[in-house]
């Protein structure tokens with residue numbers, strides 16, 4: 001051991017320096033480790049945010065595409081992959097993916113002018129069919145394409161959102177048809193009334209009381225037809241509004257409801273010489289529903305079975321039975337039946353089966369079965385029809401308890 005102070009001092013300095021060096025190294029190592037960990041955390045955060053972002057876009061029901069300035073797809077969400085058949089979309093030209101020329105043109109318009117495009121495009125359903133039964137009709141899209149603001153120097157991106165608005169489009173179409181059909185149905189009796197009024201205003205008509213009465217009788221009949229169409233339209237509109245309180249639900253006996261209707265139709269039954277049977281094999285079932293609408297349902301079905309079949313030997317059976325979990329109500333007749341081609345349409349508003357030439361007079365408003373179907377559905381039930389032309393027609397309602 002040396003006691004030389006210089007050496008001792010040098011040793012002390014060396015020890016201090018070594019300590020410092022070690023300390024620095026440890027510090028540097030710790031910094032390096034911390035920085036690597038921070039880097040890893042940052043990468044993880046980035047991955048997490050990217051995944052979150054993708055999950056968010058995938059959770060959108062709308063199709064979302066991001067497109068570059070050359071109309072190539074940069075990104076697509078799950079809805080896009082689903083609608084465009086799960087094909088690889090990224091990197092492909094939008095024109096190859098979008099299936100319909102007008103969709104392609106809408107996106108091209110936004111890309112070339114840089115201005116947003118928002119329009120409704122109706123395409124053929126077969127382009128989007130997901131199975132071979134799904135090829136009829138049209139599919140409506142709301143296209144919303146706009147350039148996304150990009151930071152300085154970054155290439156610009158255009159986002160294209162396609163929203164499936166087929167259901168709204170169909171509802172609007174049904175409304176348009178309804179207005180057109182209703183106007184048409186009302187115009188005919190109004191034109192007839194106007195014609196007779198013009199005749200009456202002419203002196204010759206007014207001078208002959210018998211003729212005047214005859215004209216007034218015809219006008220009265222057509223005015224009644226107008227008011228029946230208007231009443232039926234109001235009933236349909238109330239049922240379709242789906243507003244709470246539309247139905248006044250209270251239990252009632254099926255037999256008394258059916259007997260009320262049969263009593264009201266007694267003159268028609270007699271006129272047709274028809275035989276009408278009311279059968280309730282499980283006693284008198286209690287229906288939980290709005291008696292007003294059930295009276296309309298029974299009236300329209302029984303009246304149809306009579307007025308559509310004015311031929312001798314007509315038998316009509318009206319029945320109701322309690323079954324496990326449901327009630328079944330039926331109106332069957334052995335009349336002319338309904339052709340198979342018309343069956344899918346008879347519940348549509350204003351739909352009438354083309355009549356034989358001998359049956360030229362229009363007997364109903366064409367709204368009877370639409371009211372029946374809507375009233376049954378408003379009570380949570382379903383209605384089915386089975387018919388063999390020339391032999392029978394059976395309407396069966398199933399009402400869950």
Ligand code: ADP
Nearest residue numbers: 304305308346352353364365366367368369393
């Ligand atoms: P309408 O007011 O003309 O009776 P509906 O909606 O009640 O209209 O019925 C639609 C069409 O369905 C009728 O025009 C008729 O051709 C057919 N139809 C309905 N019920 C029967 C039935 N029991 N027998 C034969 N045809 C029927």
